Amino acid sequence: MIDVCNIQVMKPLLAEHGFHFSKAKGQNFLIASWVPQQIAEDAGVDETAGVLEIGPGIGPLTQQLALRAGKVCAVELDFRLKPILAQTVGEFSNLEILWDDVLKQDIPALVKEKFAGLRPMACANLPYYITSPILTALLEAECFESVTVMVQKEVAQRIAAKPGTADYSAFTIFCQYYAEPEILFDVPAGCFMPAPKVTSAVITLRTRKELPWQIDDKDTFFRTVRASFAMRRKTLQNGLASGFPELGKAGAGEVLTECGFDPGVRGEKLGIEEFATIANAIYRRKNHV
Numbered sequence: 425m426i427d428v429c430n431i432q433v434m435k436p437l438l439a440e441h442g443f444h445f446s447k448a449k450g451q452n453f454l455i456a457s458w459v460p461q462q463i464a465e466d467a468g469v470d471e472t473a474g475v476l477e478i479g480p481g482i483g484p485l486t487q488q489l490a491l492r493a494g495k496v497c498a499v500e501l502d503f504r505l506k507p508i509l510a511q512t513v514g515e516f517s518n519l520e521i522l523w524d525d526v527l528k529q530d531i532p533a534l535v536k537e538k539f540a541g542l543r544p545m546a547c548a549n550l551p552y553y554i555t556s557p558i559l560t561a562l563l564e565a566e567c568f569e570s571v572t573v574m575v576q577k578e579v580a581q582r583i584a585a586k587p588g589t590a591d592y593s594a595f596t597i598f599c600q601y602y603a604e605p606e607i608l609f610d611v612p613a614g615c616f617m618p619a620p621k622v623t624s625a626v627i628t629l630r631t632r633k634e635l636p637w638q639i640d641d642k643d644t645f646f647r648t649v650r651a652s653f654a655m656r657r658k659t660l661q662n663g664l665a666s667g668f669p670e671l672g673k674a675g676a677g678e679v680l681t682e683c684g685f686d687p688g689v690r691g692e693k694l695g696i697e698e699f700a701t702i703a704n705a706i707y708r709r710k711n712h713v
């Protein structure tokens with residue numbers, strides 16, 4: 425197997441095919457072999473797993489996944505990588521590469537078609553310019569057992585943040601609604617070529633089989649969350665009044681009091697359970713339930 429993390433091997437390989445890194449496509453390739461090995465190990469990939477990889481690049485993680493998984497399906501946007509991947513991962517019969525934009529995929533349909541009888545997982549060293557849309561699509565697909573990805577360290581901290589901290593955001597709640605996050609390890613910039621300007625971290629999101637909260641209406645729940653974080657410096661009453669003009673300021677205050685909260689409380693202090701209580705009260709009020 426070609427050691428694609430070895431610069432002495434990788435540079436001539438890229439030169440042979442006239443390949444130049446594309447910043448616009450988020451191309452920072454791994455050159456530290458412990459990283460893809462650790463990602464595949466920590467993700468729990470074995471022969472019972474069907475793994476969707478996003479952006480195989482020249483294949484360092486793809487190799488480690490294909491060595492362990494029942495099947496790997498990798499989606500890569502940059503067609504210039506085709507002859508290189510043919511050399512680095514062409515030997516794996518359990519690997520299929522789709523040459524397309526991952527954001528254009530019907531992910532639940534893809535998982536159903538490619539991974540029948542296997543435990544679906546997603547694993548990737550993500551292109552950072554589209555971290556949020558990719559994570560959103562992977563979690564909303566609701567078909568993976570886990571999603572294990574390399575992201576910017578600050579994004580990993582945002583995903584795993586606790587209420588009341590500076591990193592806590594609407595995106596935190598979105599991710600934690602679907603999954604339980606755990607930051608696994610940091611990856612220094614020197615582990616990539618070219619080196620990015622930021623430190624990276626690998627995070628795993630174990631998706632929830634059942635929600636531990638009573639949420640009467642998902643749309644109202646996420647609208648409540650967005651309204652609460654849209655104006656971080658304002659009180660929750662003002663945030664809700666802006667996000668739900670039909671409630672008005674007085675109605676927003678009534679909802680909060682009814683739920684046992686001080687209308688002056690800040691949204692960033694509340695956990696998912698508390699947002700669920702408020703969203704359920706708004707939903708009942710709007711629907712006269």
Ligand code: SAM
Binds near residue numbers: 478
């Ligand atoms: N997995 C390789 C590694 O760890 O060295 C490459 C990771 S690099 C950070 C991100 C990869 O995602 C690149 O190969 C890039 O071409 C690919 N990519 C960028 N945008 C994409 C998209 N919309 N759909 C699929 N792949 C994409």
